[in-house]
Each structure stands twice: as structure tokens, then as C-alpha cells.
Amino acid sequence: MTTAVPAPTAAAPPPLRRRLRGVTAESVFVERSLRHSLRDGESLLMAILLPVMLMLMFTWVFGGAIDSSGAYVDYVVPGIILTCAGFGASSTAVYVANDMRTGIIDRFRTMPLRAGAILTGHVVASLLRNLVATAIVIGVGVLVGFRPTGSLVEWVALAVLIALYILAITYLFAAIGLAAGSPEGANGYGFVLLFVPYLSSAFVPVASMPGWLQPIAAHQPVTPIVETIRGLLMGTPLNAEPWWAVGWCLVILVIAVAWGAWLFRRKAGRR
Amino acid sequence: MTTNAIEIHNLRKTFGRQTVIDGLSLTVERGEVFALLGPNGAGKTTTINVLTTLTSADSGTASVVGFNVRSQAVEVQRRISLTGQAAAVDDALTATENVVMFARLAGLGRGESHRRAAELIEQFGLTDAASRLVRAFSGGMRRRLDLALSFVVTPEVLFLDEPTTGLDTRSRRELWDLIRSLAASGTTVFLTTQYLEEADQLADRIAVLHNGRVAALGTAAELKARVGGDTVELHDENGELLREIPTDGTVSDLRRALDLLDEDGADGVVTLRRPSLDDVFLALTSPNAHAVKETA
Structure with missing residues (x-):
């Protein structure tokens, strides 16, 4: 059977997709990613439970x-x-890789949307997820005897620095999600990056490490960030560490955003 | 307006050393249901990707409702919808949430989006599953939702990339009915398929794609006339094919084929096979028929 060709109608053409105003697309994608986070109970639980267990x-x-x-x-x-x-940021890589695999990113790309809006959705959701997890970790820390001495101003500065760090590392994981061949692969790359804090002053002072490892540990991005957090919360000397910390975050952020944008253009539409 | 729905002129696209589209030219009129028929690797998806602005061609031009897919991509994007091979719906959301999300991305307000979602959910037969997570949907339901997402704003051209691949017969027939009713409302439909039957059921005109080029173009009846009629097959008791004799579909030719089997004293089960995609390809590309059979 063949369908008859409908006569070209004189009626008005159907309405077009409207141009989106402001950050509508971004807010739709943030909402989507937050729903994903809340429904992916296991990942959410792990993002909170693992750091708490690590602390204990x-x-x-x-x-x-x-x-x-x-x-x-x-x-x-x-x-x-x-x-x-x-921990929390690494799941962003899995979410992004999953979007690439299911082809939903291609579908979004056939619509008149800003290309990066979907990544922005993942990143903002990750930021909110991680800030909540961080607050819980600090709370548990206080319960087991952590006694920060920071003033209100120092706490605000701390929140800004942590948010900047999460933003930078989430963008990096989003780019890794684009680069990885599969969600499983993205998960694997995530683990590699999670070892970086262990080679810093996060858990033991750099001075206690073998001589050859000290310069690496002292100059990698995580150490100045940890030292800044420590200075703000515990009053240890800050020196130039905050500048290094913010500088590293910005460098990672710029590289990750540029790499992500490049990968997005190259990879999407080529499954 | 007199502009065609789709115009493609001498399109070329290579990936590395592999030429996927090799000088493709096509015109699709408004309101038409047009099928691009071909095996895997014939360039169907790449053609759709070029037309939906996902991929840019190496050379040649393509326009959709009069807008160049490259230089006026946004204008094209405002007028089309793509339902791709993978049923690109969001697994972690409910059916309603999926439609609302796509409606909001099409520029509808919150309230408007919810109203539109309710309409589409009903129209596409998903009322019972509206608030269930898509993860639990059957293949047929996913495709219906996928189509619903393509209609949050009625597109001028709907692209369907292998819309029923992987579906069971019943879901396939349901989806065909749905596509027919959508086409009847005036939307131009450009679909790709590997199944001659699907192109036959849905399309006004069919282009057979072979090695990135149009090997034949016409209505289903015209193509079938070129392919010939049914084939008489003789199988042994294990279902092994012993002989196949093509016929032109007439009673006398069928009798001739059976007589031929009789003369040979053949013993086995006789079946009649409709022309398959393989047959279409063999008939349309006969000079290098063997090469075709391998790729098809």
C-alpha cells in the first residue's frame, strides 16, 4: 500500500522551534542532570559514603x-x-559518556541550542551534588573531632575555592567522558585521577615522603589547594598558596573547557 | 511556497579513505514520504546526518525547505526533527518528563510544555506509561515516545533513520500506522530503511542507495517492475535451499518454473519468495552483481 500524497496545503506553515532566551536551555539541562543524580541513588550514596568512610x-x-x-x-x-x-565529579564522566552512547547528544545537536548547554547542565548538577557532599563530610569531620578555627570570611573564601576546584575538576571529567569510548572506560579514567590527592600534602606532609617524590608532591596542583584549605580552616601559614591554588584551578578549567569543546565538535555526530 | 522539502546536489563525504557518499543528488517535494533504501554501509545515516546538520559534507550542496544545511543551519534546525536509529530518549526520566524537556527546549513555557506533553502522550498511546521511567519501556514504546519527542513542535520535515529496526512485527506495524497518520497531516517524511517492505508500505517514492549513490529512483511499483516477480524456491527436508527459479510474477511463468522442477524430478518442499532487498540490488546493479551480493 502506498500513502497518497497530501495536496500541498494553503494553511499556514507549522510553528517553528522558538529561539531560546537567556539560559533556558542551560536551566533545562541542569534540571535534567539533577533528576539523573537524584535517581541514580547508588552513585549519589557512593559520592557521600566513600569520602565519609575515607575520613573515618x-x-x-x-x-x-x-x-x-x-x-x-x-x-x-x-x-x-x-x-x-x-569522587563526586568522576560520575560526570560516566553521565557524559552515556549521553554520547545513547545518541541523545546527537538529537540535541539537531536543535538550535548552544552546543555546550548540555555539558553545562552536567557540570552545574555536579557542582551542587559535590557541595552538598562536601558539607556532609565537613559535618562528619566535626563529629569525629575536627575543630576548625576559621572566621566567617575564611569560610566564605573556603566555599569559593572549593566550588572553583569542583568546577575545574568536573569540567575535566566531562571532557574525559567525551574522550572515553564508553561509560565503563570513563569510569576507569576517573579512578586514575582520584589517586592524585594521595601524592600531595593531603594525607601526610610532603617532608615525610621519599626525596625524589617531594618535588612532584610539592608542585602538583592539589598541594597548594590543600594547603590553602588548611590555612583557611586551621590558621596554618598561607604564604602564596592561595594564588597557586586559584591559578591551578583556572588553568585546569581553561584547558578542560577548551579540550571539551574541541572533543564535542569532533566526536558528536560520529558514532 | 514552492521550495522543495529537500534538495541535494552532487554531495560527497569521505571518512578517511572510505567514500561514504559519492555524488548523491536528490529532490524531495513537500508533503512527500520519501524512503532511502539500502544495506548497512550504503551511506543512509551519513546522508541523514548531513541533512540534519550533524555532519558537514566534503563537497556538494544540500538544503532543507530552502535553507542551506551548512550556512543556515539554525534555520534548518528550527524546522526539522530527527528520530534516529538508537531511539534517543532519556532513560532516567519518565515519558512525560522527556516530552516536557523537549518541549521546553523547543521554546515552550513550563505550563505550555506540560499541556503539550499531555496531548502528545495521549496521541502516541503512552497514557498508561506516562509517569513510568523510560528505562522500563519496550522497544515499541520507546520508538513511539521518540516520535512524540519529534512532534513537540510539528516539524516541516521529519527525518526517520531506520525507524523500525529491531522491533517485533506487531510494533513495526503499529509504528507504520503512526508514521502514515503523521505524514497524512502534511509533514514531509524522509526515512531510511533496509527493508523493501517498509519502503513499500510507507513511501511515495523510493531511492535505492548503492555505494553512496542513487542506483534507482521511483515508486514502489516501478522498482518492483524492474526487479521482477516472486522466486520459486525448492528446499530439502532440512530446509536447505536446493534450487531457486526467478519468475516475472505471472501465472504462466510460475507454471513454467514448476514444470522445470518437475522435469528435473526434484524432490522437496516448494515455497514462493517475495522479492527481497538482495533481489532489488541484484536487479538494479547487475553488471557487478556478485560484488553487490557480498556487500548487501
Whole structure:
């Protein structure tokens, strides 16, 4: 059977897709990604539970061996905060890789939307997810004996720095999600990056590491960020660390955004 | 307006050393249902990707409702919808949430989007599943939702990339009915398929794509006339094919074929096979028929 060709109608052509105003597309995608986060209970639980367990393990199990005075909790919480941000951000790589695999990104690309809007959705959702997880980790830290001395101004500065760090690392993971061949692969790359905090001053002072490792640990991006968090919360000397911290975050952010935009153009539409 | 729905002139696209589209030219009129028929690797999806602004061609031009897909991509994007091979719906959302999201991305307000979602959910037969996560949907339901997403704003041209691949017979027939009713409302439909039957059921005109080029173009009846009639097949008791004799579809030719089998004293089960895509290709590209059979 063949369908008859309908006569060209004189009626008005159907309405067009409207041009979106402001950040409508971005807000739709943020909403979408937040729904994903809330419905993906396991990932959400892991993003909170693992850092909390990490903290309990470092304070109660290793803490005594590393520093028997009991002050280790004050030393390690800044490191845990940072590791926590990494945990939560890594799931962004999986979400992005999944969008690439299902072809939904291609569908969005056939619509008149800003190309990066869908990534922005993932990144903003990750930022909110991680800020909540970080607040919980700090709360648990206080419960197990962490006693920060920071003023209100220092806490605000801390929040800004942590948000900047999460933003930078989430964009990096979003780009990794685009680069990875599959969600499973994206997950694997995520783990590699999660080891970076262990090679910094997050868990033990750089001075306690073997000589050859010290320059690497002292100059990698995570160390100045941890030292800044520590300075803001515990009043340890800040020196130039905040500048290095913000500088590193901005460098990572710029590279990740540029890499992500390049990958997005290249990879999408080529499954 | 007198502009054609789709115009393609001498389009070329290569990936590395592989030429996927090799001088393709086509015109699709407004309101037409047009099928691009071909095997995997014939260049069907790449053609759709070029027309829907996902991929840019190496040379040649393509326009959709009068707008160049490259220089006026946004104007094209405002007038088309794509329902791709993968049923690109959001698994982690409900059916309603999917439609609302796409409606809002098409520029409808919140309230308007919810109203539109309710309409489409009903129109596409998804009322019972409206608030269920898409993850739990059957293949047929996913395709219906996928089509609903393409109609949040009625497109001027609807692109369907292998719309029924992987569906069972019943879902396939349901989807065909749906596509027919959508086409009847005036939307131009450009679809790709590997199945002659699907092109036959849906399309006003069919282009057979072979090695990135149009090998034949016409109505289903015209193409079938070129392919010939049914083929008489003889199988042994294990279903192994013993002989096949093409016929031109007339009673006398069928009798001739059976007589031929009789003369050979053949023993087995006789079946009659409709022309398949393989047959269309063999008939249309006969000079290098063997090469075709391998790729098809």
C-alpha cells in the first residue's frame, strides 16, 4: 500500500522551534542532570559514603599510627574534602559518556541550542551534588573531632575555592567522558585521577615522603589547594598558596573547557 | 511556497579513505514520504546526518525547505526533527518528563510544555506509561515516545533513520500506522530503511542507495517492475535451499518454473519468495552483481 500524497496545503506553515532566551536551555539541562543524580541513588550514596568512610578510616585506623597525638584529624580533613570533590565529579564522566552512547547528544545537536548547554547542565548538577557532599563530610569531620578555627570570611573564601576546584575538576571529567569510548572506560579514567590527592600534602606532609617524590608532591596542583584549605580552616601559614591554588584551578578549567569543546565538535555526530 | 522539502546536489563525504557518499543528488517535494533504501554501509545515516546538520559534507550542496544545511543551519534546525536509529530518549526520566524537556527546549513555557506533553502522550498511546521511567519501556514504546519527542513542535520535515529496526512485527506495524497518520497531516517524511517492505508500505517514492549513490529512483511499483516477480524456491527436508527459479510474477511463468522442477524430478518442499532487498540490488546493479551480493 502506498500513502497518497497530501495536496500541498494553503494553511499556514507549522510553528517553528522558538529561539531560546537567556539560559533556558542551560536551566533545562541542569534540571535534567539533577533528576539523573537524584535517581541514580547508588552513585549519589557512593559520592557521600566513600569520602565519609575515607575520613573515618584515616582518623580512626591510620590516624594513630601517623600522628599519635590525635591531632591528625585536623590535618587530614582538608585532604578528605578535596578527595570527596574528586569522587563526586568522576560520575560526570560516566553521565557524559552515556549521553554520547545513547545518541541523545546527537538529537540535541539537531536543535538550535548552544552546543555546550548540555555539558553545562552536567557540570552545574555536579557542582551542587559535590557541595552538598562536601558539607556532609565537613559535618562528619566535626563529629569525629575536627575543630576548625576559621572566621566567617575564611569560610566564605573556603566555599569559593572549593566550588572553583569542583568546577575545574568536573569540567575535566566531562571532557574525559567525551574522550572515553564508553561509560565503563570513563569510569576507569576517573579512578586514575582520584589517586592524585594521595601524592600531595593531603594525607601526610610532603617532608615525610621519599626525596625524589617531594618535588612532584610539592608542585602538583592539589598541594597548594590543600594547603590553602588548611590555612583557611586551621590558621596554618598561607604564604602564596592561595594564588597557586586559584591559578591551578583556572588553568585546569581553561584547558578542560577548551579540550571539551574541541572533543564535542569532533566526536558528536560520529558514532 | 514552492521550495522543495529537500534538495541535494552532487554531495560527497569521505571518512578517511572510505567514500561514504559519492555524488548523491536528490529532490524531495513537500508533503512527500520519501524512503532511502539500502544495506548497512550504503551511506543512509551519513546522508541523514548531513541533512540534519550533524555532519558537514566534503563537497556538494544540500538544503532543507530552502535553507542551506551548512550556512543556515539554525534555520534548518528550527524546522526539522530527527528520530534516529538508537531511539534517543532519556532513560532516567519518565515519558512525560522527556516530552516536557523537549518541549521546553523547543521554546515552550513550563505550563505550555506540560499541556503539550499531555496531548502528545495521549496521541502516541503512552497514557498508561506516562509517569513510568523510560528505562522500563519496550522497544515499541520507546520508538513511539521518540516520535512524540519529534512532534513537540510539528516539524516541516521529519527525518526517520531506520525507524523500525529491531522491533517485533506487531510494533513495526503499529509504528507504520503512526508514521502514515503523521505524514497524512502534511509533514514531509524522509526515512531510511533496509527493508523493501517498509519502503513499500510507507513511501511515495523510493531511492535505492548503492555505494553512496542513487542506483534507482521511483515508486514502489516501478522498482518492483524492474526487479521482477516472486522466486520459486525448492528446499530439502532440512530446509536447505536446493534450487531457486526467478519468475516475472505471472501465472504462466510460475507454471513454467514448476514444470522445470518437475522435469528435473526434484524432490522437496516448494515455497514462493517475495522479492527481497538482495533481489532489488541484484536487479538494479547487475553488471557487478556478485560484488553487490557480498556487500548487501
